[in-house]
Amino acid sequence: MSEFRFYSKLDLTILLGKKAKNARQLLEEMKVVPDSSIYYHTHRFLHLHHYITPQLPNDFAQWAFNSLNDDVLGEQLASIDVVQHETIKELRERFIEVVGNHLGSNGNKLEAPPGEEFYFLGCQTFVFPTEHVVNDLREFLSVLEHVTINSLYHHMFDAKLRLGRGENDFSAWFRGLGKTELADEVKKLDPYAHTLEGLRKRITVAVRRYD
Amino acid sequence: MIRLEDYAPIVGSATIDELTNLAHRLQGKVIQNINSTSVGGGVAEILTRMIPLLKQIGVDARWDVIKGNEKFFAVTKKFHNALHGVPVDVTDEEYEWFLQVNRENAEEMNFGDIVFVHDPQPIGLVEKREALGRNWVWRCHIDSSGPDKKVWKFLDKFIRKYDAAIFSAPAFAAKLPIRQILISPSIDPLADKNRPLPEAEVRKVFTQFGIDMSRPVVTQISRFDYLKDPLGVIKAYKMAKKYVDMQLVLAGGGATDDPEGPIIMEQVKEEADKDKDIFVLFLPPSSDLEINALQRGSTIVLQKSLREGFGLTVAEALWKAKPVIAGAVGGIPLQINHKHSGILTHSVEGTAHWIKQLINDPEYAKKLGINGREHIKNNYLITRHIKDYLLLFVSLFHGEDVVHLS
Known part of the structure; x- marks a missing residue:
């Protein structure tokens, strides 16, 4: 993964x-x-x-x-x-x-x-792939800065509740990379207590710490 | 000609990419819009702007206008009023004439893969569906929250033959056996009414009308119509003026077909004559730049409507980062989140209170305007409208709750 x-x-x-x-x-x-x-x-x-x-x-x-x-x-x-x-x-x-x-x-x-x-x-939700594919945390950071809030929303909110994946997509990927602490930290973020841009910043700060 | 990319500096290039991505999924489909007029009115205005933009991203969007005579449009005017809740008397002969004109148009028309019918005038074209198949969508641009029952019953027979019906606000939805979708109208940030204006141009318009920009200006842009409550606005202004200095601008087109219109206008003029700080401006239909300037130069914009279709003047003012105080009716509560992106009121007293508050607290007023602009940017610009239409067209081929597009 x-x-x-x-x-x-x-x-x-x-x-x-x-x-x-x-x-x-x-x-x-x-x-x-x-x-x-x-x-x-x-x-x-x-x-x-x-x-x-x-x-x-x-x-x-x-x-x-x-x-x-x-x-x-x-x-x-x-x-x-x-x-x-x-x-x-x-x-x-x-x-x-x-x-x-x-x-x-x-x-x-x-x-x-x-x-x-x-x-x-x-709502009827339409999910589609973007052209952005990343392989490590550095690439992840550079893309996270540019994706739409719809993308951020999909991976943080839809993935867990709407698609029933158990946790947000970012944490799941970090876990697959062996970055368990980072995965847990992002999982613990209360996404409902921030604006989406605020959330983007918090994820960025967390990833930088573990990169 | 305006290009879709021209909107990228406003909404971001990723948003434009998303629209292009969706458009690719409609390749090979002809999307045919049908309404009753090519000029005048909100539907023609939005189609004029939207069709070229859809074509630019590869959507085969077309636009046909049905033909009808005066007698036909007299009937459809009655339908329009009936949807607004005005009791009307439509004779059997008039219903029959309406159907005949629709049938004649249907015989002459070439239909697309998706037939997108706007408003009641061409609604009967759907009778062709049985013979032709295709996907049919009816778009209601009118506030149909409390329609005349008899006319609605007649229209309902046709509406249920469509695949989906589109309404502009949640309260306009009906009990229907077909899918109903919420698509709000939008404003075009690059149109004359909304595009950025140099400060000098704004000042020129204020000088032209004799309004002093060095003092607070509270403005309502709307028809002089009972439902827009211009007299309530004047009352609120007078109450607030006991505490804060300001001028009031009431600007808009002339009377409507509302029978009380001329009486209201007389009363408004009478009030204005008594107070040199009230400016009543009767603007011709080609006054988009003047309206733009008046909104931009105002301290506060009001929309104290008693009833409203959607109330896009609110979106226009918020787009200019103006603090807006508006009646909580029609589509206005969708555009304003109370105390965050504007102020919602329910009375003259409430409006007066908030005028006073916002003039006294310009920092808070500024914050409301900034949030309001952000809200309109994300939800009520033409790019969002295009996105919703593209999703609607794609949805006709997908029934599931979450659609995974490859």
């Missing part, structure tokens, strides 16, 4: 034609929407606003705070740590648990005003 090819990805946003105006409806739809929808709503912010560190890391939390005016639910949804979950199934179950508990504890009747309903979206 000496060669690493950078891939990139592009997403087409799918409208599911489903909406929720209160937490109960949100819960019911959360149980049945496709995986791509759970993924989309927990990652969209990162992609769309990749120049700012997300304060509310998922769309569900954002909606609970801003449209439902339910600060307790908003806080609980915002505190779900996406990085801790290995699969979308696990992630979905966690969201269902949080909304379900919230409803159970206070029988919440808050409703979003008309026009501010939660619209469920999903």
Whole structure:
């Protein structure tokens, strides 16, 4: 495993034609929407606003705070740590648990005003190879600087959760090179706590240390 | 002629490479756009810019316009209003005429591999699908979040014959048995309305209209239409002006077919006559450079709409790194992340409060503008629009959730 090819990805946003105006409806739809929808709503912010560190890391939390005016639910949804979950199934179950508990504890009747309903979206993802192939850490660094944020996003986020590869592609490759500590360090980075450019810098700094 | 590479300094050459990469996957396919007019209106504007760019990267994109007489367009105007939620009365004879014109056009037309139909006027062409096959996509450019039920029922019979329907905002999606895709509109950073302007040119426009650039200027660019709430803007200005010095510019085209339009315009003029710091500018349709300059020279840009299709004037102002305060309606919340890349408001009082805040805190206002520009760069430029269209076309040949292209 000496060669690493950078891939990139592009997403087409799918409208599911489903909406929720209160937490109960949100819960019911959360149980049945496709995986791509759970993924989309927990990652969209990162992609769309990749120049700012997300304060509310998922769309569900954002909606609970801003449209439902339910600060307790908003806080609980915002505190779900996406990085801790290995699969979308696990992630979905966690969201269902949080909304379900919230409803159970206070029988919440808050409703979003008309026009501010939660619209469920999903995405179809197109993955394709780029021309960049690297064989060692030095080459890796020179390419990492230039790839699009879509490429970075694919290897750091999609690889683990969407494609079910267990860990991000960079860590997997570093591990194959025998750079176990570097692999662990990059794996430990919380990619949800940085902008994508910030993440690029942090990976660069880590790789330089081990090169 | 503008080349796709001309956008590379703005979005990066890697983004342009990605578009070229996608375009290669459509080789041999004819993509035929069909709408109802070759000039005027947002659809014609975007196709005029987009088709040459698609051709440059090897996509065989074509554009046909259906033929119709005055009677036909009177019916489709009713459809347009009905999609916007205006109750209309369409007679059986009018529905029949609409279908007849569509059928006549279908007989004369050569269809491509992907038939990309824009808006309701040519929607009935899809009747040809049974005989021809091909891939059919319907693109709705209108806010269809609360359509007139009877007209929607008529259109729905055709929409469900398509492979996919495209809408501009999540709220516009409908209950349909076909795939629905979100593709937002875009602005062109190289068009006269958005291209960089020298400071001197901006100053010239402000001088021409007698606006003092040394004092804060708050501007709303839009039609004088009830839904754009120009009177609400004036109220907010008056409330804020008790605390901060500023001028207000309301600039835009004349009245619309909104029956209340002339009344609103009269009231706006009346208010402006009473206050020398309110400037009401009636701009002809060819005023792209003036609009560009007004946006660039303003301290704050407002878009206090009560209802909005998408509200691309917000993207235009954000692209110029201006702090924007806008109503949280239509597609505006997609363009502004509240307190990060602009301000979303729900009332006159809220708008007044934020005008005051942003004039008093220019550093924060500047930060909003910088973030706003970045957001528009990544999500609402024509290159993103091209990417979405290319993905849409490629998606017609791939059903899976994650598509691995070789």
